[in-house]
Amino acid sequence: MHYLTFMIPVWLLYMLLTGNWAINNIITGLVLAGLVALLVRPVKRPFTWHRLPDALLASGIYLLRLLWDLLLSGLQVARIVLTPSLPIKPGIVAIPSECESDLGVALSAHAITLTPGEMVVEIDDEGIMYTHMLDASNPDEHVEAAQRTRRDLLSRIFV
Structure with a gap:
């Protein structure tokens, strides 16, 4: 689950930087965000406001x-x-x-x-x-x- 909390902001950043909301770019962004998450291997940390x-x-x-x-x-x-x-x-x-x-x-x-x-x-x-x-x-x-x-x-x- 914590991979998703890492992937979603990376994917949104990719989408905002490309400015292309076509379905193939959305899928490409999700794949890239997943690969970045696999490379970075984010550690689950408790979030405090x-x-x-x-x-x-x-x-x-x-x-x-x-x-x-x-x-x-x-x-x-x-x-x-x-x-x-x-x-x-x-x-x-x-x-x-x-x-x-x-x-x-x-x-x-x-x-x-x-x-x-x-x-x-x-x-x-x-x-x-x-x-x-x-x-x-x-x-x-x-x-x-x-x-x-x-x-x-x-x-x-x-x-």
Whole structure:
């Protein structure tokens, strides 16, 4: 039953994004929503109304934070590309996700990979995300603060 509660919003989102309410598109959307549910394997969680405002607020903050990180990283990458003499040190950095759910780890890795100049190349069984960074010369304070913010927001959204 909890698969249906996951599939219906995914299907509705698909229908709203395509804007095509023909029967073949409705069936295609249902099949795709079912496949997404099988891939994601949603965990049944009790729903409480009193937690909804905090989860919505955390979702908004997470989205704004993601957009801000995208903007700043895009500017940093543009600066590196336009000024090739800048001393950069590309490398792979291990970032502990510290998220409690697989969905939290996946969304955290997605946010990192969306950011220009960074890409998660592997996630191990303990949730350590191995991330290639265009400039890994001083990753400790930036990575720790950014991951702590992501983890806190995702735990408010998905707990």
